[in-house]
Amino acid sequence: MRDWPNAATLYAAGPPLSQSTTLPSRRRWPAVLTLLLLGGLIPESIATSNTPPVAYLANPALLVFLCVFYGCSALLLRDAWRARNLGWASVILLGIAFGAMNEGVIAAKWWMVPTKGYALTWGVNWGWATALTMFHIVYSMVISILVVELLFPRVADRPWLRRRGTLIAALLLGMTQLLGLLARDYQPYRTLALVVALLLIPIALLLPRARPRSPDPRPAPGLWRLRVTGFFAALLFFILIFIVPGAWSPPTLVIVVPLGAYFALGLWRLRVWTGRAGWGRRQELALITGALIPNLIVVSFQPGGELFVTIPFFALLVWLAFRYHHRESWEPVSTS
Secondary structure (H helix, E strand, C coil), X not given: CCCCEECCEECCCCCCCCHHHCCCHHHHHHHHHXXXXXXXXXXXXXXXXXXXXXXXXXXXXXXXXXXXXXXXXXXXXXXXXXXXXXXXXXXXXXXXXXXXXXXXXXXCHHHCCCCCCCCCECCECXXXXXXXXXXXXXXXXXXXXXXXHHHCHHHCCCCCCCHHHHHHHHHHHHHHHHHHHCCCCCHHHHHXXXXXXHHHHHHHHHCCECCCCCXXXXXXXXXXXXXXXXXXXXXXXXXXXXXXXXXXXXXXXXXXXXXXXXXXXXXXXXXXXXXXXXXXXXXXXXXHXXXXXXXXXXHHCCXXXXXXXXXXXXXXXXXXXXXXXXXXXXXXXXXC
């Protein structure tokens, strides 16, 4: 088992592939299009109710923008992850860079006070910025990527973009950032957030690559244990960011400490589990499903037609579970 996930594990990465081993584009484009679509829908309309489906009907360009922004970011992160065999530290830094582009440049929520218990310090809402960054690392990037890889297991361990596709995705992502910089309010802060993101990207790519891990003979957790763990882990995360600050009203920098500790604890637990014998795609899917259930429940009761996306997505997760259950020939990743 390696350090960060491929299609079958949250912490393994396939070896770098040469151009000759890359599959023809006609076999990769369905995965690319799916990630472009789900990359926008999962964080905006499935895991949250930030953008209800009725908004897309009123303004179809909004759906295009979100899919381009989220989807291109996920594609670029994913292909760097696969082609370079990135370790977990690199993936987290790239996720932070995306969070800076999203909430620091486009939405500018790093510089706002969204709810009781949060405040600005030196012009930055550190607690809310930390919470949103954690969300984007897990839900916008990692979960979106892994769900699509579960849908397309035959190409899950390969890069999906050639050089031209990478350049196009980077150009489109840059155009979305330009739109954020052209906004009237908070422009100096938006520029600062983009600079932070651009500094983090080369650092992430230059960090040591993932290294093989010693095999752990202990069995991987059962599927239902993973679903329940994912459920309560997500539930506690949302309690920490929405309920605790309002009830406790700590200084704005103090809330960063429990959030960071909780995130580190979750990463450590995942690293232990994914190194165990038998960890594979079914375990990965079970954990992802559990982590999405609290979101799906809450979002489904929001006005705006969310049921039209949450129910089909939940059905997709159930279908994937049956699909992998009946395809035992898809073996777990080797722990060697």
